[in-house]
Amino acid sequence: MRIFLPLVFLFVVSCYHSTKMPVAKGADLQYLYIYDGKDDTLYKPVDSLKLYRDLPIKQSLKLYTNTDTLNKTIELLVHIGVFKVEGQKFAVITDTTATSFYKYGKGNYKKLFKAEASIAFMIPPMQYKDYNNDGYTDVLYSVPSGGFYGDDDFLLFYEPKTKSLIINEDTWLRNVSFKGNTVTRNTKFLEETFLIKGFDLLLIESVEYLQGDDNNKKVVSAFSDLGKLMSRDTLVIEQEKDIP
Numbered sequence: 001m002r003i004f005l006p007l008v009f010l011f012v013v014s015c016y017h018s019t020k021m022p023v024a025k026g027a028d029l030q031y032l033y034i035y036d037g038k039d040d041t042l043y044k045p046v047d048s049l050k051l052y053r054d055l056p057i058k059q060s061l062k063l064y065t066n067t068d069t070l071n072k073t074i075e076l077l078v079h080i081g082v083f084k085v086e087g088q089k090f091a092v093i094t095d096t097t098a099t100s101f102y103k104y105g106k107g108n109y110k111k112l113f114k115a116e117a118s119i120a121f122m123i124p125p126m127q128y129k130d131y132n133n134d135g136y137t138d139v140l141y142s143v144p145s146g147g148f149y150g151d152d153d154f155l156l157f158y159e160p161k162t163k164s165l166i167i168n169e170d171t172w173l174r175n176v177s178f179k180g181n182t183v184t185r186n187t188k189f190l191e192e193t194f195l196i197k198g199f200d201l202l203l204i205e206s207v208e209y210l211q212g213d214d215n216n217k218k219v220v221s222a223f224s225d226l227g228k229l230m231s232r233d234t235l236v237i238e239q240e241k242d243i244p
Contacts, residue, residue: 061091069084071125077095123142136157181196
């Protein structure tokens with residue numbers, strides 16, 4: 001279950017001013033204020049996010065065709081990010097229903113894929129690294145939800161042939177950690193470690209933390225990089241597991 005802030009915050013952060021001057025046929029501009037909770041003056045606006053009013057949020061990407069870098073979040077409402085990887089421009093929108101990634105080309109943004117990860121808190125900056133060691137920069141984008149659920153994580157690989165970003169849609173990630181050429185996703189009672197091989201994530205180990213009468217034990221399963229179960233052992237937990 002995801003945790004959301006009280007509705008009073010929704011009212012505060014959604015305050016805006018709009019202009020009467022149309023910037024697209026039948027559309028006005030609005031500016032959603034971004035507040036600095038660390039400021040001595042409570043709810044002082046320090047920035048704003050420009051959007052088309054009364055149009056789907058995707059349409060507002062047209063306002064950022066000349067922007068290469070953007071990272072703005074209106075808590076509980078929307079996040080828009082614009083970023084470049086290997087000279088190509090991309091965008092991401094996380095709103096109250098989903099997260100969608102886009103690629104910019106020929107004056108327009110085209111959707112790459114969509115996932116069910118919705119806005120809650122501030123979106124942290126993207127992380128850029130060559131995660132699959134192919135010589136090209138990849139991207140890690142995280143959507144925090146809070147509580148035991150933690151973060152939805154998107155590991156996007158740069159594909160040089162298409163000059164685009166791709167994701168392994170068979171393996172959705174949460175609360176990730178990296179070690180060498182592996183990535184581990186962590187849920188409340190299960191850890192699964194994947195080998196990063198090209199654009200694939202290959203399951204090589206799972207650790208299930210047992211409950212009930214066996215809550216001091218864990219089941220460790222090891223797999224080959226072809227997915228074949230190699231071993232399965234029940235072990236006593238030596239120390240308490242950190243739960244996200």
